[in-house]
Amino acid sequence: MEPGGSTTLWWDSGAGCLCYIEQTLLPNELVVVECRDIGRLATAIRRLEIRGAPALGVAGAYGVALATLTSPSTSWEQFLDDVRKGAAMLRSTRPTAINLAWGINRVLALVETSENREQARKRALDEADTISREDTACCHAIGHYGAELLPESCTVLTHCNAGALACSSWGTALGVIRSAVKAGKQVRVIACETRPLLQGARLTAWELARDGIDVTVITDSMAAQFMRKGAIDAVIVGADRITCDAVFNKIGTYMHAVCAKHHDIPFYVAAPLSTFDGKNREHDVVIEERGREEVTTMGNRTFVPDKAAVRNPAFDATPMELVSAIIMENGILRPPVNIQSLLSCTNTK
Ligand code: MRU
Numbered sequence: 001m002e003p004g005g006s007t008t009l010w011w012d013s014g015a016g017c018l019c020y021i022e023q024t025l026l027p028n029e030l031v032v033v034e035c036r037d038i039g040r041l042a043t044a045i046r047r048l049e050i051r052g053a054p055a056l057g058v059a060g061a062y063g064v065a066l067a068t069l070t071s072p073s074t075s076w077e078q079f080l081d082d083v084r085k086g087a088a089m090l091r092s093t094r095p096t097a098i099n100l101a102w103g104i105n106r107v108l109a110l111v112e113t114s115e116n117r118e119q120a121r122k123r124a125l126d127e128a129d130t131i132s133r134e135d136t137a138c139c140h141a142i143g144h145y146g147a148e149l150l151p152e153s154c155t156v157l158t159h160c161n162a163g164a165l166a167c168s169s170w171g172t173a174l175g176v177i178r179s180a181v182k183a184g185k186q187v188r189v190i191a192c193e194t195r196p197l198l199q200g201a202r203l204t205a206w207e208l209a210r211d212g213i214d215v216t217v218i219t220d221s222m223a224a225q226f227m228r229k230g231a232i233d234a235v236i237v238g239a240d241r242i243t244c245d246a247v248f249n250k251i252g253t254y255m256h257a258v259c260a261k262h263h264d265i266p267f268y269v270a271a272p273l274s275t276f277d278g279k280n281r282e283h284d285v286v287i288e289e290r291g292r293e294e295v296t297t298m299g300n301r302t303f304v305p306d307k308a309a310v311r312n313p314a315f316d317a318t319p320m321e322l323v324s325a326i327i328m329e330n331g332i333l334r335p336p337v338n339i340q341s342l343l344s345c346t347n348t349k
Contacts, residue, residue, distance in 0.1 A: 018062045027206040038086040045093040052166020053240045057099030061128035064107040068121045095286040097240040138272040139170035141329035143179030153186040154233035160250035161203035162238025172270040173236040188214040196294045227263040239271040246282040246317040257322040266324040278343045288314040
């Protein structure tokens with residue numbers, strides 16, 4: 001991966017497969033997986049080999065393209081049925097990040113309106129490529145707008161990984177940081193480790209350090225004290241879904257937002273319009289609950305007694321009133337958020 005994270009997942013037209021960086025192995029090993037069927041892709045998404053909302057949108061789009069290529073059916077009706085079933089299976093892998101269903105549905109709509117299999121295959125692959133290119137362009141635009149919000153010299157706290165690895169490239173929250181650094185600003189990053197799967201410690205620290213950006217990892221429980229001591233100038237996070245009343249992001253985001261408000265620190269959310277959900281409110285959204293072992297074990301060691309119950313919600317919701325601004329590809333949005341004008345892209349800076 002080049003500085004800025006050239007590509008996290010891409011279509012290899014020679015090999016006829018989806019290639020992606022296997023994120024569970026980072027930072028120790030940089031392994032590229034070649035994925036040839038939608039079942040394997042669903043496993044990769046469930047295991048977080050591919051993760052982060054925009055990257056899930058791109059993966060979902062390529063997943064539908066894979067389904068068109070691998071369906072053995074000779075009849076059009078059976079072919080469509082195979083692709084629809086594959087799309088439904090992929091959609092069910094992770095319920096909270098809206099980009100996954102968005103990417104799947106965008107490609108599926110083109111397949112369903114095609115005249116034959118050959119046309120469907122070509123349109124699916126072309127559309128997935130377009131979604132991937134658009135995502136990179138969105139991240140650069142988000143970076144451009146967001147960089148203007150940061151002081152010339154500042155320390156920014158971020159949570160989870162909203163970087164190149166969570167997108168096609170560049171990143172949303174980390175895209176803002178990359179763009180600010182590129183513009184000559186002195187940005188130091190505090191990366192919260194992000195229990196239980198350590199996306200901050202493993203992925204954010206890895207990609208920023210590779211780019212030569214100043215990054216320090218802290219445990220999640222240290223963030224409040226850093227804010228209290230005046231060591232944080234701004235918080236920037238990504239999002240998995242934005243409704244009119246809340247921002248859904250990695251579990252732990254809400255506590256940073258509450259602390260930021262208490263200490264009068266701006267709390268920014270960086271996300272493309274594909275992350276907005278104009279149909280639902282906070283209470284309608286399903287928060288993914290993941291397995292017990294993610295909380296109870298580290299490496300080979302189990303440190304929670306078998307008889308103790310464990311909860312593992314993967315995301316939380318931050319009420320909109322705690323958000324200072326949402327940084328999008330078409331500008332900066334400040335609450336109160338009007339979801340309709342937001343989705344028609346009019347209520348921007
Ligand atoms: O469970 P993950 O690693 O997929 O969670 C990812 C996040 O919460 C990110 O912050 C979010 O998807 C935004 S990525 C630009």
